[in-house]
Amino acid sequence: MEKETLRLLCKVNQLALTEEQKDSFLKFMDAREADIKALDAIDTENVERMVHVMPIMTVVREDVEKKLFTRDELQKGAPETMDGYWQVPRVVE
Amino acid sequence: MRYETVIGLEVHIEMATQSKIFCSCSAKFGGEQNDHVCPACCGMPGMLPVVNKKVVDLGMTAGMMLNCHINRVTTFDKKSYYYPDLPCSYQTTQWFSPVAVNGTVTIETSKGKKDIRIKQIHMEEDAGKLVHDEWTNTTLVDFNRTSVPLIEIVSQPDLSSAEEVVAYLERLRSLLRFAKVSECRMEQGSMRCDVNLSVRPEGSDKLGVRTEMKNMNSISAIERAIAYETARHIDALENGTEELVQETRRWDDIKGKSFAMRNKETAGDYRYFPDPNVMPIVIDDEWFAKIKGTLPEFPEVKKARYIGELGLSDYDATLLTESRALCDCFESAYAECGQAKEAANWLLSDVLNILNKKQMTPDQLTLDGKTLGKLIKLVTDGKVSRPNAKKILAEMFESEIDPAKYAEEQGYIVSSDTGAIEATVREIVIADERSVTDYKSGKEKALMAIFGKCMKALKGNCDPQTLRQMIIDVINSI
Structure with missing residues (x-):
């Protein structure tokens, strides 16, 4: 992984990593990339796609409306809010 | 090109x-x-x-x-x-x-x-x-x-x-x-x-x-x-x-x-x-079958059935089948009153008018079709006049009522005492000499004036056709 890619990932995910942590993470990612590339050698022709690692199915719930949280509770940790909206940097020109 | x-x-x-x-x-x-x-x-x-x-x-x-x-x-x-x-x-x-x-x-x-x-x-x-x-x-x-x-x-x-x-x-x-x-x-x-x-x-x-x-x-x-x-x-x-x-x-x-x-x-x-x-x-077989079982008849199949089996016009069938809620209400009303054309007329004129005034779409209709059928039956059996039935219909949008019971409570049941009706008609006809003269000289409109007075006096509780004929008979008899 490129250093620049990691910098962007940290930015969008709001992660503050030290230089040491960044180096360690880049090494870790390079190793994983090598592991994944090893899989390319396997012939997967005619192998049915695995939808989940465990042979289990989802549970479903009934269509019942419930109000479990107030807006104020949810916005407690928000850096910026305005009139009940989350406020973010302008995304269009 | x-x-x-x-x-x-x-x-x-x-x-x-x-x-x-x-x-x-x-x-x-x-x-x-x-x-x-x-x-x-x-x-x-x-x-x-x-x-x-x-x-x-x-x-x-x-x-x-x-x-x-x-x-x-x-x-x-x-x-x-x-x-x-x-x-x-x-x-x-x-x-x-x-x-x-x-x-x-x-x-x-x-x-x-x-x-x-x-x-x-x-x-x-x-x-x-x-x-x-x-x-x-x-x-x-x-x-x-x-x-x-x-x-x-x-x-x-x-x-x-x-x-x-x-x-x-x-x-x-x-x-x-x-x-x-x-x-x-x-x-x-x-x-x-x-x-x-x-x-x-x-x-x-x-x-x-x-x-x-x-x-x-x-x-x-x-x-x-x-x-x-x-x-x-x-x-x-x-x-x-x-x-x-x-x-x-x-x-x-x-x-x-x-x-x-x-x-x-x-x-x-x-x-x-x-x-x-x-x-x-x-999705197991049971779930699949359950959903399959809830599928409605396709609109065009319904439309053909309404025209072929129930004798509705193409125009009425087309309007009804534009909304599932209208179809459901129509079918329940028809099952209750047995008169498809009447049920379609009530839905496509009076019911749609009320929805329109309430700024609701036909799909938002929640009127119980069976109750509508009961109301239609009261009208076709001559028990409630159409103008009074419209009042009952308006009430049906506001609260859950039984049309027959409500008609009785409000005094909307058409009187079967023809003697009493005739006495009222005779009294009005005799008092309105001018309209009688106008009618006799060929002014059909004059009859409507007498008709209106009679209907008002009878509080709408009379079949319009019967009343009209009764007025003519009374005029001719004097």
């Missing part, structure tokens, strides 16, 4: 559920900003989605209505894109195994019938709403719509004109409203349409450069957008006015033009991968 237009549609339909697709928040349209939200639908870390069963029910229903194959194992996938209206930075949708695939919808245009192939129907969550605030130069985010359940119906590029697109959308709307999958109201955004369009020389089997148009909120806007975009493509090919590129364009209906929004993303850009938080949904 002659050109042909090749169009494929992606239609998003908001499903008629109470709660959202992966959490229990309200799925209602509108509301105060961020009032229908919880940690799951606003993307707080660690929250896990739980699938709403009704969404799968409606997804299957839509698939069956559009003659699709239902995938018995259907899965959710993550579609990545970064934008503040999507709090998780991915949309949970279906890519690898959508709920329904390979269907057909038959449309009818001036050129006859045509089958439009459906590639797939997938279930997914809607995104939130962004408001761009000029004053603070920031973007404000409302997550009320986030995770409201949608189905996306993807057609093959089988459509070739605006007329076909309109016929296709109207057919989809009719089928899905009938099956109660959605209200499909374009003005509220519960039916949205993206148009993929390209142009190629007639007879060519190679597709031209495709553009996708968004932001169309009415069928007439879609027609205008297709006409504009087709002309733009042909102009570019014929006269080299611009280079066509694969892109997403925004339709501006006021300016009557489309504008480039962004280069079209391809599937690779979205990095689809199976969502590890939602396990596969397995």
